[in-house]
Amino acid sequence: MFNFLIHKLKEHPRKIVFTEGTDPRILEASARLLSGTFLTPVLVGNADEVQAAAEDIGFNIRGAEIMDPATFPDMDKMVAALVELRRGKMTEEQCRDLLKQGNYFGTMLVKMGYADALLGGATYSTADTVRPALQIIKTKPGCSIVSSCFILVRPSATGDREVLAMADCAINIKPSEDELVEIAAETVSTAKIFGIDPKVAFLSYSTHGSGKGEDVDKMRNACVKAKAKLPDTIIDGELQFDAAVSPTVAHTKCPESPLTGHANTFIFPDINAGNIGYKICQRMGSFDAYGPILQGLNAPINDLSRGCNAQEVYSMAIITAGLCED
Numbered sequence: 001m002f003n004f005l006i007h008k009l010k011e012h013p014r015k016i017v018f019t020e021g022t023d024p025r026i027l028e029a030s031a032r033l034l035s036g037t038f039l040t041p042v043l044v045g046n047a048d049e050v051q052a053a054a055e056d057i058g059f060n061i062r063g064a065e066i067m068d069p070a071t072f073p074d075m076d077k078m079v080a081a082l083v084e085l086r087r088g089k090m091t092e093e094q095c096r097d098l099l100k101q102g103n104y105f106g107t108m109l110v111k112m113g114y115a116d117a118l119l120g121g122a123t124y125s126t127a128d129t130v131r132p133a134l135q136i137i138k139t140k141p142g143c144s145i146v147s148s149c150f151i152l153v154r155p156s157a158t159g160d161r162e163v164l165a166m167a168d169c170a171i172n173i174k175p176s177e178d179e180l181v182e183i184a185a186e187t188v189s190t191a192k193i194f195g196i197d198p199k200v201a202f203l204s205y206s207t208h209g210s211g212k213g214e215d216v217d218k219m220r221n222a223c224v225k226a227k228a229k230l231p232d233t234i235i236d237g238e239l240q241f242d243a244a245v246s247p248t249v250a251h252t253k254c255p256e257s258p259l260t261g262h263a264n265t266f267i268f269p270d271i272n273a274g275n276i277g278y279k280i281c282q283r284m285g286s287f288d289a290y291g292p293i294l295q296g297l298n299a300p301i302n303d304l305s306r307g308c309n310a311q312e313v314y315s316m317a318i319i320t321a322g323l324c325e326d
Helices: 002-011 024-036 047-057 075-085 092-098 102-111 126-137 177-193 214-229 241-245 247-253 271-284 310-322
Strands: 014-018 039-044 065-067 117-120 147-155 161-167 199-203 234-239 265-267 288-295 301-303
Touching: 002 310, 014 102, 014 310, 024 039, 024 047, 024 310, 039 102, 039 310, 047 065, 075 092, 075 102, 075 126, 102 117, 102 126, 117 126, 117 310, 126 288, 126 301, 147 177, 147 271, 161 177, 161 271, 177 199, 177 214, 177 265, 177 288, 199 214, 199 241, 214 234, 214 265, 234 241, 241 247, 271 288, 288 301, 288 310, 301 310
Parallel strands: 014 039, 014 117, 039 065, 117 301, 161 265, 199 234, 199 265
Antiparallel strands: 147 161, 147 288
């Protein structure tokens, strides 16, 4: 999967903003990225402090761009752009103060074209990464919400890799029918970027009417709408997880299902099920989990776990930049 993304980035090199430029994990990942020559880190912070932090831990970040809100030459231009974006909601002074923060400054670097993508959250909360993205980058046409997807990867019995997509596991607490349709459409697009031929299951505790309840109806109705919106994608639901992934169970429970027990893209009814589900796969199914990958924004912005390590920063940087449109 990463070889595919790296090849894509070598053909179209990108710049990615790291909002926490002095963090040791960011610096280690940046040094590794610079050795690959396909992705340029843009480190937010004071240049002397960033360089000193890199030297202290022995990482060469020569070739990285370091941008400091305090000395940024186009700050007046950036302030004016943010005032326009937040028209009537913030004064010029408020915008200038906000841009002293790495998360807002970094997001504006993407908005204004100084970089292609952003990865934050090594020390910021998810909300502090998503909020500037919603206010500045905003949702792309046709999207009313930001959602999230996890890509799960493990070696398969054939020696290849098994790659799955799961959504929404991190952002929307209890999505409506129409929001589930939007989540499904964005997840199908994300899955394709990672080489998945999407076969989508809308998950439930019921398979084709075997159970009753409001949540069952929601998943069934959302599935119908998703089929209409994505006529070229194989979609079925509502389905229990075993009926979605086991050909034997599918033959018994839903023999007419077009998925035939081979689903690889999963839409969960709410964040509880999604978050629990992907972590079960990660911890008990030996899958590597990459995400949350934010969907529905006008530019690639992603969030790190504050407990991440340098390898996860490196991987998520490649994933985030790989989401850039050619």
